[in-house]
Amino acid sequence: MLGKKGYVFFYLLMSNYAVLGWSAFSVDIVTAKTSMIEVTDEAIERRYVSLLQELRCPKCQNQNLRDSNSIVSLDLKNQIHRLLKKGKSDEEIKSYLTQRYTEYILYRPVVDYHTLLLWVGPLFFVLIAISVLLFVQRLNGRSHMSNKYVSPDQPHSDQVGLCLDVDTFKKE
Amino acid sequence: MPVRFILFAPLMVFVAITILLWSALEREPGKLPSALIGKAFPEFSLTKLSSQNQYLSFSDLSGAMVLVNVWATWCYACKLEHPYLQKLASSGVKIIGINYKDNRKAAIAWLEKLGDPYLVTIFDKDGSLGLDLGVYGAPETYLIDAQGIILHRRVGVLDQKVWEREFSQYYADSGE
Numbered sequence: 337m338l339g340k341k342g343y344v345f346f347y348l349l350m351s352n353y354a355v356l357g358w359s360a361f362s363v364d365i366v367t368a369k370t371s372m373i374e375v376t377d378e379a380i381e382r383r384y385v386s387l388l389q390e391l392r393c394p395k396c397q398n399q400n401l402r403d404s405n406s407i408v409s410l411d412l413k414n415q416i417h418r419l420l421k422k423g424k425s426d427e428e429i430k431s432y433l434t435q436r437y438t439e440y441i442l443y444r445p446v447v448d449y450h451t452l453l454l455w456v457g458p459l460f461f462v463l464i465a466i467s468v469l470l471f472v473q474r475l476n477g478r479s480h481m482s483n484k485y486v487s488p489d490q491p492h493s494d495q496v497g498l499c500l501d502v503d504t505f506k507k508e
Numbered sequence: 509m510p511v512r513f514i515l516f517a518p519l520m521v522f523v524a525i526t527i528l529l530w531s532a533l534e535r536e537p538g539k540l541p542s543a544l545i546g547k548a549f550p551e552f553s554l555t556k557l558s559s560q561n562q563y564l565s566f567s568d569l570s571g572a573m574v575l576v577n578v579w580a581t582w583c584y585a586c587k588l589e590h591p592y593l594q595k596l597a598s599s600g601v602k603i604i605g606i607n608y609k610d611n612r613k614a615a616i617a618w619l620e621k622l623g624d625p626y627l628v629t630i631f632d633k634d635g636s637l638g639l640d641l642g643v644y645g646a647p648e649t650y651l652i653d654a655q656g657i658i659l660h661r662r663v664g665v666l667d668q669k670v671w672e673r674e675f676s677q678y679y680a681d682s683g684e
Contacts, residue, residue, distance in 0.1 A: 394644035397538045407609060408644040411635050436642040438543040471514075 542661035550640035557629035570656035580610040583646040597625035605629035
């Protein structure tokens with residue numbers, strides 16, 4: 337249980353979060369204002385926004401261009417907008433940027449041999465998870481079986497895993 | 509009992525993850541590789557810092573091995589690296605400046621006050637050359653050979669240590 341001190345601490349913690357939350361919110365408003373660029377054509381605007389969302393700010397590794405207000409991001413936003421107005425396709429714009437800023441700038445990396453691990457890696461972990469799951473299930477299955485059919489004086493030779501150990505121990 | 513080894517699986521996984529994360533600590537994911545290493549310095553046509561009417565282009569750079577240093581008066585780190593650039597210049601290293609997204613008057617005043625290590629400074633007010641170079645912050649320094657090919661890029665302050673580690677070898681190779 338929380339003592340009185342604990343409550344005070346908890347209260348302070350929560351109020352901190354509130355302040356933090358508020359400041360994050362107000363920063364967001366500022367960002368929204370300054371990153372606004374006059375766009376007339378609706379289709380261009382849509383493409384502009386979606387491009388900014390999947391392009392990474394070169395200066396700030398965990399922000400996309402849309403969220404970033406660093407000098408280089410503002411320049412890139414303007415440039416992307418200019419290129420869109422010139423009628424460049426999304427692919428052309430991306431390759432324009434990767435030629436200058438490398439693939440670092442793409443939040444969605446190209447499928448290539450050096451990004452293979454990135455694309456296949458998660459699948460690998462899913463496979464590990466599935467095999468662990470299957471293995472555990474098999475273990476449990478066996479221990480239930482032995483629960484039902486093994487007599488108390490069964491020799492310990494086929495004990496499998498921890499569950500079985502505990503079960504047989506109980507019976508003894 | 510081979511199955512017993514399974515009990516150590518979580519430990520193994522823990523060790524594997526620890527090794528992975530530990531090795532990742534050494535990496536600097538925020539540092540961009542340059543897209544332009546081994547490629548030609550981009551074409552440009554911009555004015556000289558000292559004169560609004562005099563245009564400079566790629567051909568003004570090539571001919572010898574040069575350092576191209578991207579700087580601005582608003583950039584604190586540029587001030588830190590300035591004395592070292594002066595030292596390099598006085599020891600005969602050719603340095604060309606790119607005044608990046610800056611105010612012409614302020615930049616000229618800065619060079620008058622702190623000294624001018626640059627053979628010439630390109631005035632890149634809009635950052636268009638910077639964009640073609642893939643500049644994402646100042647200071648940045650590029651090493652270009654006599655043919656105008658970019659050999660190396662340094663993001664951040666250039667000092668004695670960095671010079672010895674990253675740049676001096678090129679000068680030793682070329683005998684300059």
